[in-house]
Amino acid sequence: MTIEIAQMTKSFGRTEVLRGIDLTVADGELVALLGPSGSGKTTLLKIIAGLEWPDAGRLAVDGADWLKLDPQDRRIGFVFQNYALFPHMTVRDNIAFGLTVRPRGERPSRADIARRVDELLGFLQIDALGDRHPAQLSGGQRQRVALGRALAIEPTVLLLDEPFGALDAAVRRDLRQWLRSVHDATGTTTIFVTHDQEEAFELADRVVVLDGGRIVQSGDAAAIHDAPASPFVANFMGATIELPVAVRGGRVDAAGIETDHLPSALPDGPARLFMRPEDLTPIPDPDGPWTIASVTNTGAHLRLVLADAAGTKIPADLRRRSPRAAQIAPGVRVHLRPEHASVFPAETA
Ligand SMILES: Nc1ncnc2c1ncn2[C@@H]1O[C@H](COP(=O)(O)OP(=O)(O)OP(=O)(O)O)[C@@H](O)[C@H]1O
Numbered sequence: 001m002t003i004e005i006a007q008m009t010k011s012f013g014r015t016e017v018l019r020g021i022d023l024t025v026a027d028g029e030l031v032a033l034l035g036p037s038g039s040g041k042t043t044l045l046k047i048i049a050g051l052e053w054p055d056a057g058r059l060a061v062d063g064a065d066w067l068k069l070d071p072q073d074r075r076i077g078f079v080f081q082n083y084a085l086f087p088h089m090t091v092r093d094n095i096a097f098g099l100t101v102r103p104r105g106e107r108p109s110r111a112d113i114a115r116r117v118d119e120l121l122g123f124l125q126i127d128a129l130g131d132r133h134p135a136q137l138s139g140g141q142r143q144r145v146a147l148g149r150a151l152a153i154e155p156t157v158l159l160l161d162e163p164f165g166a167l168d169a170a171v172r173r174d175l176r177q178w179l180r181s182v183h184d185a186t187g188t189t190t191i192f193v194t195h196d197q198e199e200a201f202e203l204a205d206r207v208v209v210l211d212g213g214r215i216v217q218s219g220d221a222a223a224i225h226d227a228p229a230s231p232f233v234a235n236f237m238g239a240t241i242e243l244p245v246a247v248r249g250g251r252v253d254a255a256g257i258e259t260d261h262l263p264s265a266l267p268d269g270p271a272r273l274f275m276r277p278e279d280l281t282p283i284p285d286p287d288g289p290w291t292i293a294s295v296t297n298t299g300a301h302l303r304l305v306l307a308d309a310a311g312t313k314i315p316a317d318l319r320r321r322s323p324r325a326a327q328i329a330p331g332v333r334v335h336l337r338p339e340h341a342s343v344f345p346a347e348t349a
């Protein structure tokens with residue numbers, strides 16, 4: 001199913017929550033909606049599901065106007081963060097729920113429902129859990145069951161709102177890979193909400209970044225990571241170090257930072273340089289303007305804080321086993337080589 005959203009707006013009272021969303025999701029695509037808290041991600045999903053109505057705009061699925069369609073007729077599969085399974089029902093009954101509540105004419109027979117649930121239990125790799133109750137499951141198992149419940153109805157569209165938000169990092173990683181394989185096997189058009197960039201990049205065909213009710217960038221992981229469209233996106237994608245610099249003759253000019261390999265298409269003038277701590281290599285240099293203020297060992301990395309004479313402090317992460325690490329100690333003077341950086345024009349008042 002192809003989802004087409006055009007010029008969509010939504011306010012709650014005076015708060016504009018969606019400010020003109022244009023988004024097309026192709027049939028079978030898995031799109032991640034990524035954005036900070038309050039950027040409108042859940043509101044957009046709820047409108048697609050028919051749990052909220054927009055003030056203006058268009059929502060069409062395979063060409064049909066969904067704003068004229070009741071929620072139950074959209075046959076959406078929806079999984080929320082901390083999705084409550086029915087505690088008094090077994091896993092089987094939870095998964096079967098959406099089928100058992102269909103009106104009589106559309107309801108599959110008991111035997112067909114049982115067969116469908118069996119299939120899903122196998123497919124979701126939770127065969128052994130069918131007779132348990134939700135309280136007897138781990139968080140990750142519960143989210144698998146919740147997804148089973150959403151898939152049981154053979155949804156037109158699958159909407160997942162931070163389904164793994166409450167789980168620990170290792171379980172999330174497992175579930176991500178598992179969800180990707182489930183998606184590839186079903187081919188269901190899917191929108192996945194997260195505010196974890198790694199999750200979005202690893203899982204999705206395309207990442208759509210939302211800020212303040214607007215789409216600020218849309219593209220694949222590499223495009224958004226390497227060529228953020230704005231300072232907001234750069235910062236949100238982990239380039240949290242911002243330094244004021246200058247552009248001269250197509251090059252970034254910054255004291256104590258090697259920038260020869262970082263061309264800029266910006267015109268001459270003041271600019272803003274954004275870098276990720278893990279992209280910064282400190283290079284010992286008695287004339288370097290940065291001094292290593294502190295070193296913290298996090299296991300795989302050394303987390304450094306670098307300070308200049310003006311008191312500016314920036315973080316840098318260095319692999320602990322890298323050859324450079326041996327030369328790193330508090331008090332050592334360095335200059336910096338960023339493996340990658342983004343440059344934007346300075347803000348004009
Ligand atoms: N029913 C409502 N009534 C009033 N305001 C609402 C309602 N639902 C959402 N909002 C407001 O709309 C804005 C966007 O909310 P939304 O839940 O879509 O954000 P989100 O991107 O999902 O955030 P999070 O990452 O925290 O879940 C917020 O400012 C929120 O307070």
Ligand SMILES: [Mg+2]
Pocket residue numbers: 041042043161
């Ligand atoms: Mg939300």
